[in-house]
Amino acid sequence: MREQRLSELWIGIDTGGTFTDVVALDPATGKEWSVKEPTTPEDPSIGILRGLDRCLLKVKSKTGDIALLVHGTTLATNAILQGNWAKAGMITTAGFSDILDLARQRRPNFFNLDVPKPLPPIPTHLRYEVAERLEPDGSIEIPLDVDAVARAALALREKGAESIVIAFLHAYANSAHEALAEKAVRKVWPQSFVTKSAELTPEFREYERFATASINACLTPILTRYLELFEEGLIKQGVSAPLQVMQSNGGAASATTVRNRPIDTFFSGPAGGVIGAAELVASESRNTLVTFDMGGTSTDVCLVREGTPGYTSQREMAGFPVRTRTIDMHTIGAGGGSIAWVDPGGLLKVGPQSSGASPGPAAYGYGGTLPTVTDANVVLGRLNPTSLLNGAMPVYAKKAQNALQKIAKPLGMSVEEAAAGVVQIVDVNMMGAVRVITIERGQDPRRAALVPFGGAGPLHAAAVAEMLGMAEVVIPTSPGVLSAWGLIAANARGDFAQTLLIPLENQSIKEINSALTNLMTSANSWSTKEGLVSTHIQCLAELRYLGQSYELSVPISDAIMATASFNEEAIFALKAAFTKQHKIVYGHAMEERSIEVVTLRLSIFSPRSRITQPEENIKIKRNLEPMSERPVWFENTGFVRAPVYNRSKLFPGAEFNGPAIVEQMDATVVVPPGFAATVEAHSLLILKRSLA
Secondary structure (H helix, E strand, O other), X not given: OOOOOOOOEEEEEEEOOOEEEEEEEOOOOOOEEEEEXXXXXXXXXXXXXXXXXXXXXXXXXXXXXXXXXXEEOOHHHHHHHHOOOOOEEEEEEOOOOOHHHHOOOOOOOOOOOOOOOOOOOOOHHHEEXXXXXXXXXXXXXXXXXHHHHXXXXXXXHHOOOOEEEEEOOOOOXXXXXXXXXXXXXXXXXXXXXXXEHHHHOOOOOHHHHHHHHHHXXXXXXXXXXXXXXXXXXHHHOOOOOOEEEEOOOOOEEEHHHHHOOHHHHOOHHHHHHHHHHHHHHOOOOOXXXXXXXXXXXXXXXXXXXXOEEOEEEXXXXXXXXXXEEEEOEEEEOOOOOEEEEXXXXXXXXXXXXXXXXXXXXXXXXXXOOOOEHHHHHHHOOOOOOOEEOOOOEEOOHHHHHHHHHHXXXXXXXXXXXXXXXXXXXXXXXXXXXXXXXXXXXXXXXXXXXXXXXXXXXXXXXXXXXHHHOOOEEEEOOOHHHHHHHHHHHXXXXXXXXXXXXXXXXXXXXXXXXXXXXXXXXXXXXXXXXXXXXXXXXXXXXXXXXXXXXXXXXXXXXXXXXXXXXXXXXXXXXXXXXXXXXXXXXXXXXXXXXXXXXXXXXXEEEEOOOOOXXXXXXXXXXXXXOOOEEEEEEEOOOEXXXXXXXXXXXXXXXXXXXXXXXXXXXXXXXXXXXXXXXXXXXXXXXXXXEOOO
């Protein structure tokens, strides 16, 4: 019988520190195919295009069938962490060129005075001041010296800058001067990359706005060149579908939009994993999840309530604040490639340094010689000692042992004891990360399910869950490529904001409505440029008591958004909601104190078509037969012989007890002694503490 040809194909591509994952999906049936290709750090697009070729061969499809292609990239993150950014200059208000140096009062390390503050992305000699001044209400005190802007742009070009940030005081209240400055720059330097602070982040707090715009300017040339090369490669391969890029907010946008806002891609890949986990796992019975994404270089954890992850409006990158809407994830330097080392005091440490994709762990045979978490898992029998990726990737167990010997010898341990120490340390480190987004934020982890993914997540999830007493571990069908799958499932999304700094009172209704109208106009304009058809809008207000330094986010009801108009009733409702939120967060409210509207934030979504879940084949319950067994180390037992199951052979209703190992193409699951494993609908693998 002839195989039916696909009507269309959706592709998700997630570039990680060690592997690039490609997932192809038939949205009509839910059938999926995936491949993992080693990341090529020198040019990530090389590994991506190789992976795409391999995946299409697997599907037996052509590039012309691709209707949707979404990419998650770590390019901006790696560039900022490594200081590998473009040379950028700044044009700013006279007297304010030192904002990036003054920063905030906080030190990088409270207990070590020798830790220096991070160097600003734009050095002093590339910052130029021009005459201009706006009042906090946006009125003009000193007109812009346009000629001075032109001279500054020419001087920056002469000094080798290729990108310019224009950042003026109080531009969030009136962006006219920044717009005039951009015209002046482009008149003398048409091909320059220009970032306007008020267009990027129309919010108050000049240090955060200046720092965000500076980082964006340093990254714009890099991301633009990368996306241009990537799109050229796609065109050469015959891909006609427009490229979309995952943003840190958990939504996709066109490459054209993202290349001007690289700060929106810092958590591009990890955001896809969170969205994928929420889509596949969240339900009424599991309304609180902790997503646990352990890849080659880092681990990202996120709290998801009722299918929605937490959000934040500011994250720190390389010691600098970045103001952009982001899924609230906590990241630590712990991954499969994290390097184990012995400090001068003779203590074993793991990470944050990583072997990355090149040379990678010693066990991969790509030239790595330093001991990593992956090498430790090979030595302990937790990873297949001969091959991974369904046999496509050889494993060199002897090289892993030789690498571990480098820490075993100075510690006076056997190789196996050193490997066990590495695994225990990284488990504790990741447990600490989960504590940050649960216990430290008032959430009891025992009421949450842990959802591990990434290539290494299922290896360590049970140990992390046991340390925190978590209810269960829920392992998706394809955990190693879940982030790539989540890219496909994500909605298109844009975020917009406007600082107001006005009292939440009836006399402010006109100003609030004006700001709301402006935000909706911006959102609808963005939606039109993105080619979106069906959209949904959500809005929230960041409020505080007059005199407070920071704000609380309070949603604005859909009823108000339906009319896009505030009235006295809406003001009263928002006050009541803020008072309730303040009591929840701080344990009290100051109802006699005036409330201030600091910022309005608006999000516009275009929901992706729902992905059809594959139909379950009802299988007769039968005894499970492991495909093999091998000695595996567990913390409470040491080495014991454990059965090894093939994940593809497990069926809904299947049950077995630990100790056991479950292998599949993209990940390995460790089921420790004392845990029971059950396969649920849609092949979710559930691990719980056994009552026996």
